[in-house]
Amino acid sequence: MGTKLGGYRRRELAWLYLFVAPPVLGFLLFGLVPILFSIYISFHKWDMLSDPQWAGLANYKDLLGDEKVYKSMYNTIYLMIGIPIGMVLSMLLAILMNRKFTGISFMRTIYYLPVISPIIAVSLLWQWILNQDYGLLNNFLWETFGIAGPNWLGKPEWVKPSLILIGLWSGIGGNMVLYLAGLQSISSTYYEAAEIDGAGAWHKLTRITIPLLTPIHFFVVVMGIIGAFQSFSQIYVLAVDGGPEYSGATVVYYIFQHAFQYFNMGYASAVAWVLGILIFVVTLIQFKLSNRWVYQD
Amino acid sequence: MKREKMTDLWSLLLLLFGSIFMIAPFIWTISTSLKDRRNVFEIPPQWIPEPITFGNYAKVWLESPLLHGFMNSLIIVVIVLTIGMLVSAMSAYAFGKFEFPYKGMLFMGLLGTMMIPYSVVMIPQYIGFSRLDWVDTLLPLIVPGLFGNIVVIFFIRQYLQSAMPTELIEAAKIDGCSFPGIFFKIALPIMKPALAAQAALGFMGIWNDFLGPLIYLHTPEKQTIQVLIASMQAMYIGQSDYPMIMAAAIISMVPVIIVFFFCQRYFIESMAISGIKG
Numbered sequence: 001m002g003t004k005l006g007g008y009r010r011r012e013l014a015w016l017y018l019f020v021a022p023p024v025l026g027f028l029l030f031g032l033v034p035i036l037f038s039i040y041i042s043f044h045k046w047d048m049l050s051d052p053q054w055a056g057l058a059n060y061k062d063l064l065g066d067e068k069v070y071k072s073m074y075n076t077i078y079l080m081i082g083i084p085i086g087m088v089l090s091m092l093l094a095i096l097m098n099r100k101f102t103g104i105s106f107m108r109t110i111y112y113l114p115v116i117s118p119i120i121a122v123s124l125l126w127q128w129i130l131n132q133d134y135g136l137l138n139n140f141l142w143e144t145f146g147i148a149g150p151n152w153l154g155k156p157e158w159v160k161p162s163l164i165l166i167g168l169w170s171g172i173g174g175n176m177v178l179y180l181a182g183l184q185s186i187s188s189t190y191y192e193a194a195e196i197d198g199a200g201a202w203h204k205l206t207r208i209t210i211p212l213l214t215p216i217h218f219f220v221v222v223m224g225i226i227g228a229f230q231s232f233s234q235i236y237v238l239a240v241d242g243g244p245e246y247s248g249a250t251v252v253y254y255i256f257q258h259a260f261q262y263f264n265m266g267y268a269s270a271v272a273w274v275l276g277i278l279i280f281v282v283t284l285i286q287f288k289l290s291n292r293w294v295y296q297d
Numbered sequence: 298m299k300r301e302k303m304t305d306l307w308s309l310l311l312l313l314f315g316s317i318f319m320i321a322p323f324i325w326t327i328s329t330s331l332k333d334r335r336n337v338f339e340i341p342p343q344w345i346p347e348p349i350t351f352g353n354y355a356k357v358w359l360e361s362p363l364l365h366g367f368m369n370s371l372i373i374v375v376i377v378l379t380i381g382m383l384v385s386a387m388s389a390y391a392f393g394k395f396e397f398p399y400k401g402m403l404f405m406g407l408l409g410t411m412m413i414p415y416s417v418v419m420i421p422q423y424i425g426f427s428r429l430d431w432v433d434t435l436l437p438l439i440v441p442g443l444f445g446n447i448v449v450i451f452f453i454r455q456y457l458q459s460a461m462p463t464e465l466i467e468a469a470k471i472d473g474c475s476f477p478g479i480f481f482k483i484a485l486p487i488m489k490p491a492l493a494a495q496a497a498l499g500f501m502g503i504w505n506d507f508l509g510p511l512i513y514l515h516t517p518e519k520q521t522i523q524v525l526i527a528s529m530q531a532m533y534i535g536q537s538d539y540p541m542i543m544a545a546a547i548i549s550m551v552p553v554i555i556v557f558f559f560c561q562r563y564f565i566e567s568m569a570i571s572g573i574k575g
Contacts (some may be wrong), residue, residue, distance in 0.1 A: 008470075012395070015476040019391035022384045023407055026444025036422035041421065048424065093315070096308040103309065109561065110316045113323070116557045116564065120503040120523045121546035124530060125326045134326050134338050143341060169319070218516050230414055232495045233507040237527055252416045252508075259420050260512055269420050276417040283412070 042269035052144040052266070061271035069271060071246050072254040075160060076229060079250070081165040082171075085222040087217065094179030095209070108180075112173040119170070123237035126166045127153065156247035159239055163248060166234060175220050182216040183209070214295040222286055229279050232256065251275050330354070330543035337539050353544040362365070363548060366522035369514075373435055373521065374526065375501045377442035378496055385445040388490060389453035389482050393467060408448045415508065423512055437513045438521075442503070448555040449495045455483070456491040504553055520550050 044052035063069050093111060097104060114122060129136045131153035138149030147226035152162040176264055190208050199207070232252040237247025242257075249257075251271065324344070329337060330353055330515065357363065384446040391397075392404055426437040460552040461484060469479045526549045533541045557564060 014398055016391045016397045019387040019480075020403060022443070023388050023445040025445065026441065027407055027410050027447075030422060030441045030444070031413055031418065034418040034425070037424070038417055041424075048427070093312070096312050099308060101305050101309060107309075107312045107316060110319050112564075113557075114319065115368070116362045116363075116471065116501055116553050117550055118526075118553060119505055119521055120505075121549045123324055124526065124542050124546045127530070127534070128329065128543065129322055131539075134340070134342070136321070136342060139340065140341055158424055162311065166536075179457070180494070190319055226414075230416060235343060236511070237458040237530060255383055255416050255420075256508070256512075259423070265420055265424065272417045272420060273340055274416075276414050280412060296370055 007289050015256040019040045038269050038273065042273050044266045046265040047263045048265055049263075055266060059267045059272075063269065063271055063274065068246060068249070069251075069255060070273075071250045071252045072242075075246075075248065076231070076250045078160050079163055079231065080225060080228045082167045083221060083228065085164070086168050086175060086224070087220055089168065090175035090220075091179050091213065093172060093176045095205075097180060098183045101115070108177075111176055111248050114170040115173040119172070119233045120237060122166070122170050123234045126162075126169075127238055130162055152290070153238055153248075154244060156243070158250040159243045162236060163238065166203075166238070178216050179213065179219060182213045185214050198275055211295055213295060218286075218290055222283060225282060225286070226279060229275065229282075300480055319574050326543045326547060329540055330547055332540050334538055334540055337537075354548070356550070357529075357545045361525060361532075361545070362518050362520075363522065363545070365518045366520055366525040366549075366557065367552070369435060369519060370504055370521040370523070372441060373438050374500055376439050377503055378499055380493055381442045381445055382449065382496055382499070384443065385449040385490060385495075386485065386488055388445055388454055389450045389488075390451075390480055392450065393454035393457040394398060394461065407450065411448050418535050419508070419512065427515070432513055433519055434513075435519070438506075443481075446499070449499070450494055453488055453491050457488065461487050493560070494563040497560040497572070500556055501553060501564075519533045 001067045006187075041052065043055060045055045045058070046052040097108060121140070130138075132138060132149070132151040132154065135149075138161070141147040141149040150158045151160045186209065190212070191204055194208060195203050230252050231250050235242075235248055235250050236256075239253075241247030244251060252275070255268050255272050256273070258264045258271065312542045325342075326357050328344055328346055331349045331351065332343075333350055335351075336343065336346065345533065392400065393524075422437070422441075423432075426432060429436075431437050451531060466479055469483055474482065505523065506521075507523045507527070510524045511527070514520040514524055517528070529542055533539075
């Protein structure tokens with residue numbers, strides 16, 4: 001009997017390893033091996049036509065003195081201004097939507113529609129809206145406020161604000177859904193107790209709602225920063241060749257240009273590594289700091 | 298009670314006000330796409346085109362291989378979703394419901410892949426795939442997806458732990474059901490809602506993917522719909538042919554919007570659930 005069970009367990013183990021094999025294999029083939037290979041490439045000069053040439057730390061030294069690396073990093077971080085603005089807006093939206101009246105699911109759909117729309121189509125659509133002379137936005141500004149709007153995507157100082165605006169429009173619906181789920185998990189007893197103590201709407205918001213939503217704030221910030229560090233598609237469409245004076249180029253755009261337009265595989269890999277380590281460190285710091293402000297029950 | 302109604306009303310009014318800004322860009326796009334090229338540059342802008350023309354849609358469909366684009370995107374989505382989902386479900390079942398040596402280590406290793414940004418692996422992956430002569434084919438966009446996706450595995454594993462009692466597996470074992478038999482006949486049907494939610498998100502992610510397809514696909518007939526649409530910009534913006542570009546943008550949006558309306562529940566649920574779990 002014992003040996004028979006042992007045989008069953010052995011067969012079961014074989015099945016188990018077979019079931020987990022594909023993702024593990026995928027991790028090795030498309031994760032670990034490329035990462036190791038990428039370290040190797042980053043220490044070489046390589047145009048993919050001839051053999052890779054050992055370059056030591058030259059790529060890393062070059063990038064420290066490369067003005068465009070700093071510029072694209074600055075742009076990438078600048079665009080993160082949109083994260084706190086988006087958090088406030090999407091939380092307010094969620095609070096407004098967290099009640100039952102007719103038409104609420106229709107409203108939710110409208111705010112969510114930009115989230116599911118392809119980013120390329122969205123970018124093309126905004127390019128037209130932001131057109132200086134005939135775009136909807138400048139027409140709106142002129143008709144309602146008498147303001148002559150700027151050349152949004154043509155002037156270096158307006159490219160990043162434009163990108164933030166588009167990011168807000170297309171992103172708040174997604175975070176709104178997260179906040180809505182967070183709100184629905186807050187027990188109403190907190191509010192009832194606060195009402196007995198005579199708390200007004202403002203106190204209920206700042207003392208109950210916002211603190212109890214900290215796990216959602218944390219998730220939104222972490223994912224928002226990781227996403228912002230990797231933004232590319234909207235840049236490709238809206239800031240062609242990095243935009244005027246490279247004002248719209250992000251780090252990933254810079255990596256893309258070096259790797260797939262100039263075929264500097266080594267240099268591009270070095271920049272990619274710096275970006276990867278930066279994302280890792282920033283995320284790690286956020287997790288370390290999280291126990292100071294994220295509420296856990 | 299009356300105060301409650303007033304707050305409802307104010308909320309609705311605020312939401313309505315905000316929704317104008319959310320919906321206006323879409324309506325504006327549709328309106329532009331139905332205009333004749335000459336009528337685009339009117340001030341103030343006309344929301345209802347006069348005359349309305351569907352010519353831009355016909356023209357953009359004929360001038361550019363959009364049908365190929367749709368087919369290529371569809372091929373990637375269908376293959377990656379069917380096989381990738383099944384593979385993910387299998388390993389989620391093994392990780393969630395069984396004990397085996399090195400399980401913790403393997404799972405942590407997989408979770409680690411979530412930390413790797415695509416920009417770090419895209420260059421070595423490109424070099425590898427170009428060695429295989431896979432550049433300008435759909436393979437680099439399909440094959441990695443066949444090995445399952447850690448986010449899906451994580452999500453379904455969580456789901457199984459609460460939705461599938463271990464006694465169910467024990468009972469089936471005693472009845473003489475084989476290991477794959479239990480998975481396909483019992484576990485898979487239980488996972489269905491979770492799989493549907495992840496498939497909805499997966500569809501959106503793959504359909505809207507851009508950087509990967511941009512790197513690998515060069516011949517227009519082989520490009521996905523997103524890459525094709527992005528290349529229109531260079532083609533038509535130089536001539537300021539905005540109606541054509543807007544028509545193309547709308548064509549590329551239609552499938553996602555249709556899928557969204559059919560699976561809206563799954564989209565919003567899975568977004569919300571993955572958010573809380575994160």
